[in-house]
Amino acid sequence: MSAGPSSRTSRWAALLRTLADALEARRDDIVAVADRETALGTTRLNGELTRTTYQLRLFAEVLEEGSYLEATIDHAADTPMGPRPDLRRMLLPVGPVAVFGASNFPLAFSVPGGDTASALAAGCPVIVKAHGSHPATSQLAFEVMDRAAHEAGAPDGTLGIVHGLEAGAALVAHPAVRAVGFTGSVAGGKALLQIIEGRPDPIPFFGELSSLNPVVVTPAAAAERGNRIGEELVGSFTLGAGQFCTKPGLVLVPAGAEGDTVVDAMAAAVRSSSPQYMLNAGIAASYGRISASLASAPGVREVARGADADGTGFQGVPTLLETSAAELPHEVTEECFGPVAVVARYDGEDQLFAAVDALPSSLTATVQRGSGETALPSRVSDKLLGRAGRLVYDAYPTGVAVSWAQHHGGPWPSTNSQHTSVGTSAVRRFLRPVTWQGAPEEVLPEELRDGYDAVPRRVDGVLRLPR
């Protein structure tokens, strides 16, 4: 009877692609402004913009594929509970979404980025609170996207922007706003939650807050390639000056000679590193303070540090600390934003498991295992499974691919819900189910009418793919 996506779907998918095209067309200008404001460098910023446009286009495919609607039809029937009316369920946009831009990703988690793309994909207008670290980048990206949306015929108010803490607070309190997406600190998230609790109608809050991202190096992995693991770990924890939510902050390394190889390689790489430009003065100062206090925590010693800051910009010095897994100080189990990592040495599996049990939940947990090693990695995985949203094997947690199977979330403090903020299922945060009971056809969305078959639907309990 019907072929192809509904007109609503086509319209939103076209808008996502229009926004991607518009950002691409102004790529050089946007990257230049972002580099002036953040000093992240053009390679990284071009990568962020590529990620963002890829993501917008992937969400257009998600809309056209249609599973995200969860279209479900139960025809009227007799059941052991008695007669059941005709029930039809689908996910609808929640309404306007407030998105809080992040300091550390001016083009991938800010005005353009994951939350904006997934909220627009859900069919929700988006109002971004620009991060104070890159207001000009935010404003330019907004203007490019807003103009493109208007030219594409999107309704007024599809995109909005506000600047400043007060405007952000007012946005979260605004009656028209129906959900909030946030990437930032636990303290920032809690402040917004407090505003939400003060509303007459508290709304859903999706916060990505804090993550330690532990790495377990097994004795076999250390013996096999300790040098390479050490070098790669430093590459991962200093990437983007350690200002990634997926930075590996704690590395569990075996005691003994094979573990020494890992630590020696890390120390050498850190010693030869230069001071790194951080996002702003506040973040740099806070990094200096927290990393110093970490270094002087009981049982913690400094193994190596990079070259001293040369006084230009806001610099952070890469730092490697070491402690014992047997008496893990609580200080080292908290996220420290910046280029520092703590190595905790474990003597035997009991110490390793006890240390893992003492860790908070994280976005990620990583296992470096020996080639073909199965027993210990399986036991460690079982332990880590309950406290991380993504388990990484023989690689590093930095780098979060946008895809159907990605998950970027985890139990508190990594996020405050079971939802993801990266990957195609991020769209579900901004959708709400509605069921129509005994509804006449004219009030039903196209996807719930009899005979429609352009999206996967569950009909009387059976999942059916489009013909």
Add this chain to the structure above:
Amino acid sequence: MSAGPSSRTSRWAALLRTLADALEARRDDIVAVADRETALGTTRLNGELTRTTYQLRLFAEVLEEGSYLEATIDHAADTPMGPRPDLRRMLLPVGPVAVFGASNFPLAFSVPGGDTASALAAGCPVIVKAHGSHPATSQLAFEVMDRAAHEAGAPDGTLGIVHGLEAGAALVAHPAVRAVGFTGSVAGGKALLQIIEGRPDPIPFFGELSSLNPVVVTPAAAAERGNRIGEELVGSFTLGAGQFCTKPGLVLVPAGAEGDTVVDAMAAAVRSSSPQYMLNAGIAASYGRISASLASAPGVREVARGADADGTGFQGVPTLLETSAAELPHEVTEECFGPVAVVARYDGEDQLFAAVDALPSSLTATVQRGSGETALPSRVSDKLLGRAGRLVYDAYPTGVAVSWAQHHGGPWPSTNSQHTSVGTSAVRRFLRPVTWQGAPEEVLPEELRDGYDAVPRRVDGVLRLPR
């Protein structure tokens, strides 16, 4: 390569069916105890138990069907963002769930019931806080289920029970508890949320809180069958002594003669009604107080009331109130638990739409339309869509079928999340996604291994049904 559900799925599905069988086997005893404690009558209580066992068996089918796992595989590939590692995502149980039994459904939303069934279906242990209105029913149902679980070989601690407010608070604060399911008042929900916010690791809270459930009767419907609608409305708002979360609390009826027919029929039915036994002394007292204060709110008049209480048990007198939609007093837009409804008379569509705009969000909204009438019902539906989780046509909101397409939820104050507490998707509240990156096969769940094909999976973006 593989056929049939995983061993974990088979185990939990078998447990759900075992619990259903065990409850059926003790049906008469359980219903008798529940009737002694709640005076709800054996017909109603047998219906609740049937609902509960049907639900347990339906969730067993949900597990075996397997879509709920959202199994997703993205093989390693090159993308415009660069090389993507192998990523595999699936939903896993969140861990132990605290379930708060409801006063008004001793067998359908208490120890046995929607939250317990969906949490067990997710693979989570459940600890129920028994409601003080029916402790003996709760204890008996727990013992029946707990014994059956043990005999079926379920691990110790699969089911638990606590009694009393203090124990309930301690349960929500307990470090091992990973999520809370609650059906009750806004005040009760907020008290639990406060305990959760005090945890070092706040956990997800799924509350079903309060609902007005407006009904719109169009002029055409009133003219066509005003008498029948009036009688049926009284049947709906006095069902279970008005102690349903889906009780229609506000009815928008046209001014003029056709609307008078509806109100006259309601008044006649209310006048001939007997006082109704309510769940406990507190609820009956609170009903008496709130319904009296509603009746004396500015602009509200009492149209009819049932026979006076005869002094036995905790009785509530069915009451019909009337007001004007043009100046809807805020008192009548709040849920009143018990057999009272307010009719708000509207004079023209502008008054109707303005009144709908003034309503809080609800679990349900109902439209009674004329036979073949389309224009006004469509416009009313558009208005109601944003403020209700279920739209009901030419029927009544009481009665919430358990099915794949059901949704029982809505924006605040009806629930505090976008999730449902009835229907098969209720299981998702107690699941969290995990992604494995570059994982060796032995650490992957069976459903994410190459070659497994017994559940629907999305592989490289394409949804595939079991062969």
